[in-house]
Structures are given as structure tokens and as C-alpha cells.
Amino acid sequence: xxxxxxxxxxxxxxxxxxxxxxxxxxxxxxxxxxxxxxxxxxxxxxxxxxxxxxxxxxxxxxxxxxxxxxxxxxxxxxxxxxxxxxxxxxxxxxxxxxxxxxxxxxxxxxxxxxxxxxxxxxxxxxxxxxxxxxxxxxxxxxxxxxxxxxxxxxxxxxxxxxxxxxxxxxxxxxxxxxxxxxxxxxxxxxxxxxxxxxxxxxxxxxxxxxxxxxxxxxxxxxxxxxx
Amino acid sequence: xxxxxxxxxxxxxxxxxxxxxxxxxxxxxxxxxxxxxxxxxxxxxxxxxxxxxxxxxxxxxxxxxxxxxxxxxxxxxxxxxxxxxxxxxxxxxxxxxxxxxxxxxxxxxxxxxxxxxxxxxxxxxxxxxxxxxxxxxxxxxxxxxxxxxxxxxxxxxxxxxxxxxxxxxxxxxxxxxxxxxxxxxxxxxxxxxxxxxxxxxxxxxxxxxxxxxxxxxxxxxxxxxxxxxxxxxxxxxxxxxxxxxxxxxxxxxxxxxxxxxxxxxxxxxxxxxxxxxxxxxxxxxxxxxxxxxxxxxxxxxxxxxxxxxxxxxxxxxxxxxxxxxxxxxxxxxxxxxxxxxxxxxxxxxxxxxxxxxxxxxxxxxxxxxxxxxxxxxxx
Numbered sequence: 001x002x003x004x005x006x007x008x009x010x011x012x013x014x015x016x017x018x019x020x021x022x023x024x025x026x027x028x029x030x031x032x033x034x035x036x037x038x039x040x041x042x043x044x045x046x047x048x049x050x051x052x053x054x055x056x057x058x059x060x061x062x063x064x065x066x067x068x069x070x071x072x073x074x075x076x077x078x079x080x081x082x083x084x085x086x087x088x089x090x091x092x093x094x095x096x097x098x099x100x101x102x103x104x105x106x107x108x109x110x111x112x113x114x115x116x117x118x119x120x121x122x123x124x125x126x127x128x129x130x131x132x133x134x135x136x137x138x139x140x141x142x143x144x145x146x147x148x149x150x151x152x153x154x155x156x157x158x159x160x161x162x163x164x165x166x167x168x169x170x171x172x173x174x175x176x177x178x179x180x181x182x183x184x185x186x187x188x189x190x191x192x193x194x195x196x197x198x199x200x201x202x203x204x205x206x207x208x209x210x211x212x213x214x215x216x217x218x219x220x221x222x223x224x225x226x227x
Numbered sequence: 228x229x230x231x232x233x234x235x236x237x238x239x240x241x242x243x244x245x246x247x248x249x250x251x252x253x254x255x256x257x258x259x260x261x262x263x264x265x266x267x268x269x270x271x272x273x274x275x276x277x278x279x280x281x282x283x284x285x286x287x288x289x290x291x292x293x294x295x296x297x298x299x300x301x302x303x304x305x306x307x308x309x310x311x312x313x314x315x316x317x318x319x320x321x322x323x324x325x326x327x328x329x330x331x332x333x334x335x336x337x338x339x340x341x342x343x344x345x346x347x348x349x350x351x352x353x354x355x356x357x358x359x360x361x362x363x364x365x366x367x368x369x370x371x372x373x374x375x376x377x378x379x380x381x382x383x384x385x386x387x388x389x390x391x392x393x394x395x396x397x398x399x400x401x402x403x404x405x406x407x408x409x410x411x412x413x414x415x416x417x418x419x420x421x422x423x424x425x426x427x428x429x430x431x432x433x434x435x436x437x438x439x440x441x442x443x444x445x446x447x448x449x450x451x452x453x454x455x456x457x458x459x460x461x462x463x464x465x466x467x468x469x470x471x472x473x474x475x476x477x478x479x480x481x482x483x484x485x486x487x488x489x490x491x492x493x494x495x496x497x498x499x500x501x502x503x504x505x506x507x508x509x510x511x512x513x514x515x516x517x518x519x520x521x522x523x524x525x526x527x528x529x530x531x532x533x534x535x536x537x538x539x540x541x542x543x544x545x546x547x548x549x550x551x552x553x554x555x556x557x558x559x560x561x562x563x564x565x566x567x568x569x570x571x572x573x574x575x576x577x578x579x580x581x582x583x584x585x586x587x588x589x590x591x592x593x594x595x596x597x598x599x600x601x602x603x604x605x606x
Contacts, residue, residue, distance in 0.1 A: 057515050057598040078519060085517025094605045096512040100236035105229070112229055113517050157516075 002069065004165060004197050005031035005054055010063030012049055012220075023049045024220045027063070036191040036198040038211030045217040047201045048169055054199060055088050055167040056080045068164045085113045089158030089196075091187075093170035095150040097142040097157075103129065103149075104138040107156040114161065128156040132186060148179030155186060159196065166190065168200040172207050184210045230522070234529035237502075245534055248498045252538025252581070253545060255491035256574050260546035261553060262484035263570045266477055269470055271400065271563035276462035281431040281439060283446055284465075286456040289315075292425035293455050295412075300449050301429055306442045309432040312408050314425075318375035318384065320365070326560070327361050329375065329404040331411035332430075344369065344390030352410045354389035358401030360562065362391045373404075380415055380422060400562035431459070488577045495585035499531050503589030510593040511601020520594035527590040528583065535582030543574050 010027040013020050024046045031037055039047040052058040053065060056072050065073050068087060075083060090096070097106045107128055111121045129135055132152040142150050151171060158166055168187065172180035188210055190196045200211060208214050216223040238245055267274075283301060285291040295312065302310045316329035334349050340356065348354040357367050367373065371388045386406050394401050416423040433442050443459035450457045460468075470477070503510075510523050546566050554564035 052599050055515070057602075081514065081517045081519055084515060088515075090512075090515055092512070092602070092605070096508065096602070096605060098233075098509055098512070100233065100240055105232075109513075110516050 003030035004033040004035075004068055005029070005199070006064065006066040007054075008064040010050075010053065010060050010065055012046070012053060012058070012060045022220055024053075024060075024217075027222050029215065029222060031197065031199065033197055034191070034195045036188070036210070036212045037200070038208035038214040039199065039201045039217065040203070040205070040208055040214055041217035043203075046220040047217045050217065051167050051169055051199060051201050054165070055090065056084050085110060086161065087164040089161070089163040089166040091151070091154055091158050091166060091168035091171045093173040095142070095147075095154045095174075097150055097153055099142050102139050102141055103134055103145065103153045103156075106142070106153055107160055109157060110161040124160055125156070128160045129153070131159070132156045146179065147175050148182055151175060151179070151183050152186065155183070155190070159190060159194070164197065166196050166198045168198060170202055171200060172202070172204060180204075180207065230525055230529065233526055234533055237506075237526070238530045238533050241502075244498060244501075248495060248534055249538035249541070251491050251494050252535060252578070253542040255487045256539045256542025256578060257545050257549060258487045259484045259577060260543065260566060260570050260574050261550060262480050262487070263573060264546075264550050264564060264566050265561070266480055266484075267567055267570065268561040268564045269473070269477055270467075271561075276466050278436045278439070278461070278463070279433050280462040281433060281443055281446070281459050282462055282465040283429040283431055283457050283459040284427070286447075286458040289427070291455070292427055293429070293457065295424040295426050297426065297450065297455075297457070298429060301431060301446055304442060304445050304449070306433050306435055306438050307431055307446075308434050311430045311432075312426045312428075313430055314408060314411060314427040316375070316380065316406075316411070317378045318380075319378060320373065320375050325365070327364075327402055327404055328562075329406070331408040332405050333408050339393040339395060340390050348389040351387060351389055352407050352413075353385065353387050355386035355404060355406040356390045356392055357388055357405075358403050358562075359391055359393050360401040361404060362388075364402070367391070375404075380411065380419065382414075382418055384414070402562035428465075430462075488581065492581045492584055495531070495535060495581050496588070498534070499527065499585045499589045502530070503527060503592055507593070507596055507601045508605035510596060511598045511604070514596075514598050515602070523593040524586075524590040527593055528586040531586035531589075532579070532582035535578050535585065539574060539578030539581075542578075543571055546570075546574070 007027050007029040010024060011022070012024040013022040015021075027050060039051060041047045049058065053060050054067065056067070056075070060073055063073075064071065070083065070087075072080065072083060098109070101109070104125055108121055108125045111124060116124065126135065126138070129138055132155050134149060134152050134156065137145060137149060137153075142153070145153065151174075166187075171187070172183055175183060184207055187198055187200070191198050198211075200207070202208050283293070283297075285293050292314075298310050298312060301307060311333040313333075314331040316331055318329050319325070320327070334345075345356075348356050355373060357373075361367065367388050369388055369391065372385055373388060374383050374385045376383050386404075392401065393399075412423055431442075431446070433439060439461055443461075446459040447457050513523065514520075550564060550566045554561060557564065
């Protein structure tokens, strides 16, 4: 079966003060559909950069990067925006909810880019918030929710448009242990029950244990996998 | 719908900041409107001038009078319907600070005045016609005796108010005081004969507006190479001539009014720049979710315009009562002090310009920010 994410010889560097600093070097990685992988490594190892490249919010210098069979390295900015809206669900460390929108409205955001009617959108949002256990918090603003609840709203927003992949950057990094466990359990459910492909960057070995496999990066180079 | 919701909720996110910015806009738009109205008031005389009226005066200066017998010669020019004499009186009513214009005229009223009052005025050689605004300012009523001390024509002159006139429209000056030129001339003959039979200006009524220039030339040609050559021009040009004498002040007032707008633009731009800087992470998130630059720009422009237009609307509405209060405080200094439609349109245009200009750089920044850089701003 063709992998959902195909990466070959992928390199990325940044320019800092006139100097070119390599961040990722010759990365080769395939991720199977329905997989749940954890990306680990020390700070500055390039794990978030790799996640950003896979999610289409940054561009590599060279190499091949296909997601769902689409070579996203050749897409223009607007094509990438459309592609992300359809294929990528984002879960951020700090939830990145819009503070002036309710839980319902935040979860609904990706659907505003689709042709769904108001009624259809409402059905989707209610189902998603129900799935993350926040059916009774729909009209609450982010400031009225706990960190764990906010992250669950973010997860509802991530899955609302049924994306091809879910990318999570330190999804439990800002949560207490109990909330982190809840979020990880929820992500496991998304993977098990909905078959979502999840790529999760984490520092936390405990969180990484929930993934099917762990990939380690060190100084921009992918190490041999543990599982 | 969602965009509008976002715009208004974002605008109210920092209530104090938005409130203070709006307050600044109210003050700026109000000040701008008032200053523009002051400029308009300066030009009110010219705006209210009749196109079919010419003014003939001494070519040397308005201060140098013309002989009274010029009247018959001017009347003989083809196209002239009527000629009336008028003298600037420059008297003081009770106190020098009580300034209002007084003219000795030949009765040919174009003002809105009851017939009975006009007849009473024509019958009484000491009678006077006062404008509605002047009557309200000093409490003049029909039958009141008004003593005025002459500065050009010595002595105390007592007039009887016989009529109170209204303007045909809001631009008509109703702060003037008219009395009989005959009364002035006859009294002057006995008191200061050297000033008798002298006319300040002739007001010339013409039949065909299109012939104004031609008739003016003909009138001036009549007195060419005489000891008192004339200068004839339209009433509007005559009035503008007065305004031109104080044009530097008007330019300064205009500059200040636009400076006020520029300052509020800087304040507004700062507000929007702070807003955009704080929300860079949100813009990056929206971009990551697939929203394009157009949506972000619409959000920022919408918020900026919503703040600018709301503040400006209050400013425009406040301009009317404040202008009325200001006019009352100024007495008869500004005979016409009305907030014009053009001023309101200028205020509105400034509001849109301030709102749009203030959003320009923040919107550009939001559109251009790289998603990864914007996301780094969170946390």
C-alpha cells in the first residue's frame, strides 16, 4: 500500500545573519495511512520543521515530499492554502483558538472554506464537539475553558473537515498530567476509530509511548526508529 | 456573516483602547468640521451673493467715496435695471465690542419681510431694518430706539426698528442693520457738509446675468479719466475681495483642520499596528487553516473602518450642536455659521480615508507574515 506521506532526500536550511544553518539533512521517511507516529528529539533537532514541511506551512530547499500522492513542494502559496484546508488538521501546543469566537465557532472555522450550508456545518460541528466531549461547552469562549478543554476544541477543529493527516506539535506541552492523558487518549481514539493518520512532535517520552512508532531526529538527521 | 462577527468582536476586544481611539476620532472629526465651518462662514457673503448684482466702487479704494450723481449715469447703461446707493456706517452700539455691520441704503428690499413692516420703514426716515439674528442677539424689537455712535459720520444717531428681516435661505446674512441713505445724507449736510452727497458703493441690478462682464466694462468706461474712476465687479467678486484680505488666516485654519486629521490618522494607525502585532499568531493560525490573505485583509480593514466610521459618525453628529453653540458664543461675528453638506461629506471622506490608511500596513504585514514565524509568536 502506498504511504500517505513520502519523504526522500528532504533538506531544509535557514539563513541567519548571512549564514546558512542546515536544519534537516537528507531525510527519508514514509508514513503509512492510519499510522500514529511520534517525532522526538532535542530542541533544535528539526522535528517541528519536519512537521511544518509535512503540513505544508513551510517549504523545503530540496527533496521529495508527497502527501496523499500530491507533491506539495511544487504548489503555489494559494494552492498550498487550499490543500491544507482540505488535507491537514492542526493541533498546536497552545491550542491557537481565536479568543473572540466560541468553542462552536472555533471548531466551525475550517468549514467556512467549504461549500457546506449553515445547517450542514452545524451538524458537523456538533458531531465533532460531541466526539471530543464538549457538547455542553459549545457556546463557551476559550477564556471560559480549561487548557484541556481548549485543546479538545482545537482537536474538534482539526478533525472537522475530515483531513488526510493530523499534525500535532507538542499537543500536551501546555497541559497538566491528567489533561494530557485525556488528550492522548482522544488522539488514540481518532487513530483507532476514525483511522486518522497522526504525526505528533513531542518532548514527552510518556506521550510518545502512545504512538505506534517513534522517529528520532538529532541535528537534522533522522535516526533509526525505535519501534 | 462570520467576517462581520469577527470584525466587531475584534474591534471590542480591547474596549479601553478602542474607546480612547474613538474618542480621539470624535474630537478630530468634530474639530475638522468646526474649522471647515469657520472657513465656510468666511466665504458665506460670497456664497450668498446674487449673480444679477454688480457692485461699483471707487477704483482707488473702497474707502474713497464716489459722487452721488454717478447714479444716473450708471442707470443709463443698457442692461441696468436699477441702481441703489449704499454707505458703510461703521457705528458703535453701546460698546465697541458690539460689532455688527450697518449700512445706509436706498430702500429696495429683497429680504423676506412683512409688507406692513417694509411700508413702516419706508415712511420713517429714521427707520431701520434689522436682521433676525441681529435682533435676537441684542433683543431688538419693532419700535425700539437704537442709538448708534458714528465713527465715520460723527455724532450719535438714533434709529427706530421698523422691520425685522429673514433670509431667503440659511446662507443669507441676517446680522445687518439697514437705514435710509437719505437720512444719512441730509443729516451729514448739516453736520459735516464735506461728507455729503458721497456714495460708498452703488448696487447695480442687471437684467441678463450673462452680460455682467460687458456691463461692468461699460460702467467703468463712463468714468474713465475722471477724478473718481470706478471699479465694477460682480457682488460675488466684491465679497471675495474682502475674504482675500484675510486669506492667510483661512489657509492656516484649513491647514490646521487637515493637520488634526493627520494626527488622528497617526493615532489610528498606531492602534491598528498594535492590534496586528498582537494577533500575528492568530493570523498565522488562520492562514495555516487555509484562509487567504484576502480574508485577513478584509478582517483588518473592516475593523479599522468600523472604529473609524463609528467614532466619526459621533463626531459628525456632535458637530451640529457644537457649531450652534459656537455660533451663539460668537454673536454676530459670523453672520452665517451653518454646517454645510460639503463639510459633512468631507468629514465622512476623512473618516473612510483614516480607517483605510490605518489598516494598510497592518494588513500588508498580516498577508506577508510567514505562517511558521507567526506561530512562533504564540506562547
